[in-house]
Amino acid sequence: MNIYFSDSSNINEWTEWHLTLRGWKRGSEKCEDSPLEKKVNPPIDRILTCRYHQSLSTNSIWIQKHTSDVWKTSDCEILTQTLEKFGNCPQSL
Secondary structure, three states, X not given: OOOOOOHHHOEEEEEEEEEEOOEEEEEEXXXXXXXXXXXXXXXXXXXXXXXXXXXXXXXXXXXXXXEEEEEEOOOHHHXXXXXXXXXXXXXXX
């Protein structure tokens, strides 16, 4: 017998990270233990905003992790230089 769980039993959490000339700054986040998102306005001087995701399905033993770009500047040169200086989006909630 196979048992399947509905999507409501999945755990999906994320944190937004904003890259600025001063480094990465934590932004909005969604934790499974809270039904509401914690909203944080992005810094005015952001260059890139990424969202780091972690999800776990109850019928899986593996945590899925990935990062997606939410917003980025059109200035490719400053984006490249800042990423070289501070590295890629933090992989932590």
